[in-house]
Amino acid sequence: MKVSSMLIKEGVIHDPVTKKKYQADILIEDGQIQEVAPTIDRKGHEVVEAKGLWVLPGLIDMHVHLREPGREDEETVLSGMKAAINGGFVSLVCMANTDPPVDDPSVVDYILAEARKVPGFRLYPVGTITKDRKGSQLSEMYLLRERGVVAFSDDGSPIMDALTMRRAMEYCKPLGIPLILHEEDLSLSEGGQMHEGFYSTLLGRHGIPSLSEELVVFRDSALAEAIGVPV
Ligand SMILES: [Zn+2]
Numbered sequence: 001m002k003v004s005s006m007l008i009k010e011g012v013i014h015d016p017v018t019k020k021k022y023q024a025d026i027l028i029e030d031g032q033i034q035e036v037a038p039t040i041d042r043k044g045h046e047v048v049e050a051k052g053l054w055v056l057p058g059l060i061d062m063h064v065h066l067r068e069p070g071r072e073d074e075e076t077v078l079s080g081m082k083a084a085i086n087g088g089f090v091s092l093v094c095m096a097n098t099d100p101p102v103d104d105p106s107v108v109d110y111i112l113a114e115a116r117k118v119p120g121f122r123l124y125p126v127g128t129i130t131k132d133r134k135g136s137q138l139s140e141m142y143l144l145r146e147r148g149v150v151a152f153s154d155d156g157s158p159i160m161d162a163l164t165m166r167r168a169m170e171y172c173k174p175l176g177i178p179l180i181l182h183e184e185d186l187s188l189s190e191g192g193q194m195h196e197g198f199y200s201t202l203l204g205r206h207g208i209p210s211l212s213e214e215l216v217v218f219r220d221s222a223l224a225e226a227i228g229v230p231v
Helices: 077-086 105-115 141-147 162-175 198-203 211-227
Strands: 005-015 020-029 032-037 046-049 059-064 089-094 122-127
Touching: 059 077, 077 089, 077 105, 105 122, 105 141, 122 141, 141 162, 162 211
Parallel strands: 005 046, 059 089, 089 122
Antiparallel strands: 005 020, 020 032
């Protein structure tokens, strides 16, 4: 990803630090921004004409599925990172519902080893909350954290048992990283084909009530507040 020398002309810069938006030229040398000014004329650089375009810092996607290991036919760590770069993203948080899931330190090691194939790319793996995302036995959260996960999630599957969620929050707290939760009460949503409401009734389809999500959000908000963890 390293850009050795480049001159970006007349782009509209969106600066998230100053929260300002303005048109300017950007001079990059040895992979570093050297100058930002209304007009820069310098020879010997690759020139990118960006008139009418936005110039943004590398974007971050907080929720992606790279599917490796297990479903390399859909996506690999490498193909996902390349797609991200083409879309302007340089940092990804990748979810844990691979096959096997990220419930073992060796899976974290593998993903991070693949990530290093694209120098400069920032890939942040998420570990599972429970073993095999089954919602019962907690993962080795401490070991996963040590190996480099930045959050825990059973994304795609809810944790139906309140005590398991409570224990997960208690273990997570000293590790200083958040839980990312899939909130769904399966007893209310199971078999659902669409949102429960006027159209599900009209079409005679089994609906999923909003309450199937809201009830678990209430539960986990109360638990998180009581334990004092971010979710
Ligand atoms: Zn997801």
